[in-house]
Amino acid sequence: MSAPVFLLEDLDPDVLVLLGAEGRHAATVRRVRLGESVDLVDGRGGRAECTVASVGRDTVDLVVVRRTTEPVPTPRLVLVQAIAKGDRGERAVELATEVGIDEIVPWAAQRCIVKWDGQRGSKALDRWRSTAGAATKQSRRAWLPEVSAAASTTAVAARLAAASAAFVLHESAVLPLSTQSVPDAGEIVLVVGPEGGISDDELAVLTEAGGVAVRLGPTVLRTSTAGAAAAAVLSAMTSRWR
Secondary structure, eight states, rough: OOOOOEEEEEOOEEEEOOOOOHHHIOOOOOSSTTOEEEEEEBBBBBBEEEEEEEEOOOOOEEEEEEEEEEEOOOOOOEEEEEEOOHHHHHHHHHHHHHHHEEEEEEOOOOOSSOOOOOOHHHHHHHHHHHHHHHHHTTTSBBBOOOOOBBHHHHHHHOOOOOSSSSEEEOOOOOOOOOGGGOOSSSEEEEEEEEETOHHHHHHHHHHHHTTTEOOSSSOOOOOHHHHHHHHHHHHHHHGGGG
């Protein structure tokens, strides 16, 4: 079984210390033990393979055995995820992070039921970022995905126009994603709409910006699962999973 992973920004010291929330999680939730192997990652590709030296109530001291740096995944995968109600947005973030997405952009689409206004939006964004961190550790990733601020359709269209390739998942699309030509470098942007779907106006704006309307298969996926499924398809089609 692979070693558990925890996040720590500075991996340079020979003896590393987990404090605060990470220390409590390691000591009281995960219950790491003296001599156990643990990996620490900085979210920027750095990984320190460690051995537990001591465990306190909410602190863990670790001795570094080996340091490695994992290369930047390429091509870069960006998920534009429409804001969803309940915990479906967080579920989308969790699954996409586990699959390996590099950036998640919350999208304020026309048919989004939930609106990220003011403090409510700030709290929701914090939850998405916290979910991405937890999923990073669960999936043993060394790279923490960026969760950007919520974007308008105009801003999303600009991302599509600048991308090396861009795809808009749409249930009425004819072209399967798996048959598309994809680059092995640059940035690939995926757009997933809300539960009510992408409006005709939005689809027109996104395709005019360079997005290709595609489908995954014969079934219709929830907004919480479509992004991860599409990212898995693209990872298999590129060098990311080879």
